[in-house]
Amino acid sequence: QVQLQESGPGLVKPSQTLSLTCTVSGGSMSSGDYYWSWIRQPPGKGLEWIGHIYYTGSSFYNPSLKSRLSISVDTSKNQFSLKVSSVTAADTAVYYCARVVAHYDILTGHQHYDMDVWGQGTTVTVSS
Amino acid sequence: QTVVTQEPSLTVSPGGTVTLTCASTTGAVTSGYYPNWFQQKPGQAPRALIYSTSNKHSWTPDRFSGSLLGGQAALTLSGVQPEDEAEYYCLLYLAGAQLWVFGGGTKLTVL
Numbered sequence: 001q002v003q004l005q006e007s008g009p010g011l012v013k014p015s016q017t018l019s020l021t022c023t024v025s026g027g028s029m030s031s032g033d034y035y036w037s038w039i040r041q042p043p044g045k046g047l048e049w050i051g052h053i054y055y056t057g058s059s060f061y062n063p064s065l066k067s068r069l070s071i072s073v074d075t076s077k078n079q080f081s082l083k084v085s086s087v088t089a090a091d092t093a094v095y096y097c098a099r100v101v102a103h104y105d106i107l108t109g110h111q112h113y114d115m116d117v118w119g120q121g122t123t124v125t126v127s128s
Numbered sequence: 129q130t131v132v133t134q135e136p137s138l139t140v141s142p143g144g145t146v147t148l149t150c151a152s153t154t155g156a157v158t159s160g161y162y163p164n165w166f167q168q169k170p171g172q173a174p175r176a177l178i179y180s181t182s183n184k185h186s187w188t189p190d191r192f193s194g195s196l197l198g199g200q201a202a203l204t205l206s207g208v209q210p211e212d213e214a215e216y217y218c219l220l221y222l223a224g225a226q227l228w229v230f231g232g233g234t235k236l237t238v239l
Binding site: 037039046047048049052060062063064096110111112113114115116117118119120121 | 129162185217226231
């Protein structure tokens with residue numbers, strides 16, 4: 001059973017860089033079937049997709065955050081990481097990591113994308 | 129930029145049936161958006177319910193079903209239970225751009 005666990009500082013000062021790591025256990029990240037995602041949820045608000053990375057290091061970002069984002073992967077440690085630069089109070093949120101399974105069903109001829117496993121989330125507050 | 133909209137809130141009686149919808153500002157939602165649905169209870173991480181429009185996970189109760197209705201993705205709960213009270217989010221995948229977009233969520237009250 002694959003599990004994901006976020007870790008990192010719970011408090012970041014404005015204008016600094018937020019850094020989080022997601023550790024994957026119970027399975028390997030180095031499979032072509034998976035994308036590894038970051039999602040966040042500001043207090044009392046909805047979910048926002050931040051970006052995702054493939055095990056090769058190919059990454060895709062939410063256009064509204066792209067200029068401040070960096071997502072990286074370390075398959076030797078079974079971890080992927082998020083950096084958000086120049087943070088403000090608006091970046092205060094619960095940050096989740098999640099796995100997306102991408103697979104092609106040869107029996108039905110259908111492609112599937114399934115965000116199936118999530119971490120518990122970690123709260124990050126931006127404040128001086 | 130694609131915006132995904134859901135009903136902000138819905139109320140249903142125990143044992144009843146309710147349908148939540150998920151629409152895109154750029155046009156009809158099709159299977160090519162691979163709609164995913166999640167349930168989130170207060171203080172918990174979201175839990176996956178449905179992927180690729182209508183596929184259930186092993187843990188998804190039978191009373192939950194996904195479909196496409198009138199150009200929107202839909203999540204139907206039949207025989208609603210009190211424990212189904214939660215926030216529900218849809219998620220669409222823009223495969224060409226490799227982007228995901230969440231809907232704003234529907235707060236479902238069972239009353």
